Amino acid sequence: MTHTALLIAVMSAATILLRFLPFLIFNHNDHVPSYILFLGRVLPSAIIGMLVVYCLKDTVILQPPYGIPELIGLISVAGLQNWKRNPLISILCGTLIYMFVTQMM
């Protein structure tokens, strides 16, 4: 129990530190380097791409079900987002479709 509480405290402190660090470093600088501003602009879309890969990293492609539920789920999310532009609908429907396919297979 104590160890679990400590683990949570460490995860909390590390997350807080990461979120505050740029503000601590650049808060009193009037001039943020253009390189940092550039990174701030382009990194999020790259990192979101990485997170998609991260979520799918343990998908087994060479054995049944060959990653088919994941593929169907991803196509559903992408299609819905492209159509409705509403993340709420895409996430909910995509997850329900994935759950249905996984439980059927």
Add this chain to the structure above:
Amino acid sequence: MNKTEPAVNQVKKAFVTSIPVMAGYIVLGIGFGILLREAGYGALWAFAMSLFIYAGSLQYVGVSLISSSASLLTALITSIMVNARHLFYSISMLAKYRDAGRYKPYMIFALTDETYSLLSTQKVPEGCDENFYRFMVSLFNHSYWIFGSVLGSLIGRSLPFSSEGIEFSMTALFAASFVEQWLSTKDHRSALCGLCSSLLCLLVFGPADFLIPSMILITLVLSFLHKGEVQP
């Protein structure tokens, strides 16, 4: 100072902005609450983790850290690896949050993927104090996350349907964000760089170790693009 509307109206506008995140966070939160409960930790633990950590993917990973009784050093390194992207969110919100005053500490603490995507892309509605409005959006999102995770912990197995596959909600969240930012921008180099670098690193380093090499490779490729850009 522009004229601002009464606080109640501003809170309403912040609530409307936060609605798209509501269901996503409640679904993700329920998924997390169920996993944590199955690892042997109940609603109070779910509440504490969602209140103090408030980082979806780390909390999912945290369940396995807790159930395997990992060392504090492992927890520290894992937290930094999984959440390193938050450095980048903060970097791109430096200017927007600069003069947020007393709201600033909480807004920085609560800068999750979804809150970031709402506040970095959408304009502050007419008649709202931008800092109060951003603070309220952050607070609403945080409350959905806490509510969902406690709910998941409480209902757990008593769901009227099988929850197998609910973990896909996290994948769906990021996939939807990826598609949305793809549709709303013209320059796809950064998005492609993120996707290709991480796929390459996944193949080379394997699922357990590819996150750090991916971040390094992404930063290197983007830095190369920056050098190639004409500076104003």
